[in-house]
Amino acid sequence: MSILRLGLCVSGVYAMFLLWAVAQERLSVPFQSIDGQSADRFKSALFIGICQSCLGSLAALIYIYMRGERGSSPCSLLGLDVVTTNGLSKEKTDGSRSTKVSSNERARKADTATSGRRSPCSLLLLGYLQCSLFISIAAPFGFASLSHITYPTMVLAKSCKLVPVMIMNIILYRRRFAPHKYLVVAMVTTGITMFMFSGKERPSKGSNESTSQSPYAQLIGITYVLVDIFLDGAVNSTQDEIFLRYKVTGQQMMFWMNIFSTLLTLILGTLPLPYIPVLHPSTDARFELASALVFVREHPSIVVPLLQFSLTSALGQLFIFETLQHFGSLTLVTITLTRKMFTMILSVLVYSHWLTAGQWVGATIVFAGISVEAWVKRKDVHAKRVIEEKEKAKIKTL
Incomplete structure (x- = not known):
């Protein structure tokens, strides 16, 4: 039953958020008007x-x-x-x-x-x-x-939440972290910097807006x-x-x-x-x-991706909390890490993005840093379980 539940949770997270990612990127590009004479971007x-x-x-x-x-x-x-x-x-x-x-x-x-x-x-x-x-x-x-910026760039940046989470925990709640977390932050920062500044592709193909061709556009997107x-x-x-x-x-x-x-x-x-x-x-x-x-009335083609985006987000959150409740944060970190990798790859395949060698290296460094965090968490959880088993054995002998 436990294996079946885990398989259901993994399948749910993957299915919902991969579809969610496709819908999210679709919402960022222009939609054809109902008269077929113009294509406009949804900004709301x-x-x-x-x-x-x-x-x-x-x-x-x-x-x-x-x-x-x-x-x-x-x-x-x-x-x-x-x-x-x-x-x-x-x-x-x-x-x-x-x-x-x-x-x-x-x-x-x-x-x-x-x-x-x-x-x-x-x-x-x-x-x-x-x-x-x-x-x-x-x-x-x-x-x-x-x-x-392109969707793969945003996905990679969004997978680096450890950096702002650490900083905001220090600023808001005066917490301190283990030394390895600072190594992870350095790897993530290096990787995302390489990815962002090694790219040559313009965002949102089909856009006729001048802002996407501005030399400062990438800086604005990063901000x-x-x-x-x-x-x-x-x-x-x-x-x-x-x-x-x-x-x-x-x-x-x-x-x-x-x-x-x-x-x-x-x-x-x-x-x-x-x-x-x-x-x-x-x-x-x-x-x-x-x-x-x-806009929705004049561009009805937006309805399907909008419903897909909202519904998959709602169902995906349920699978995430179900995983967290029954299998813990370590399993959830592993699932979300691999899911984000597949999300970026899926975006490249579905929307024909072109990544440079520097971008692939940067993405590898980012995911390697996050993997270090997952490995240390696994080690800590195992150590805690060993201590708990020893305490239980002592209580039984008494």
Whole structure:
């Protein structure tokens, strides 16, 4: 049963995110208008975010209710009956709270002082909101970068999340890391630099926009990707902090983050904002959501890749959290690492990208660096298991 479940998880992650990657790249190139006289690029990353997060929250909700215990209250199923993992408090569904004095409580005094009288539940929701805000801002930058750099370049850059995650953990939460992680960061940085500056191909074939031929276009695209992955790093470090402090499941986090992302993007999409590069690129008098709907009506060929992108993202997240729950982060790292390699290769084959020898060398260095991280994690997990087995053997002898 375990092998069957692992095979299902691996197949699900591969199938969903490989299709997701194909749809994402398709959304970045021009679409033929319904009259066949023009081809225009879809610029509304906010509308794409609304579709993606809406389906993501719906998929998470269905999963939670299907896998939840019978008789559980909605509050319990959605993770609002908060149990903190640091021994500070437990907030039950009837509103009562039990406290436990420990050394961890003294260590969290500063956090308690700043949070005032907020309940653990409200602090947890604020953490979800923070993650959603970062995601809602980051996604448009990643989408906009495809107007200036090729999709394989963006895929490789997005696979290097370790760098911003480490930096944001150091800046936001004052964490320190093992020496090998800095070696991994150096390898990843070197590889991605070689890949980006060894390429000769223009992005988004078929585009007639002058920005894609500007000598500064690649620099702009790299800047957008850096903003995207640094915000992703802030999301990952905040997620680590939430899992450290609260006893919640991945599906509960997925639901709340997607709900908040949907609300935030809907608000931004319906506000009469002026022209803002990346975040609000509409130049007409309509608000962003109206402009996006008009584009969809005039370019119906966008509907299929948009649905494919949103649906595969929602289902892919479920497979990721299922893998994390039953097989741990080490297995998930291995799956996502190989998936990103196949994503880049698939993009090269499907969309006829041409990579130079320097780009292949750079990609090899990047994936070698990530493999070092996976190997060290495997070693650490094995060492911990050995210690646990020894402790169990001692208890049995007693």
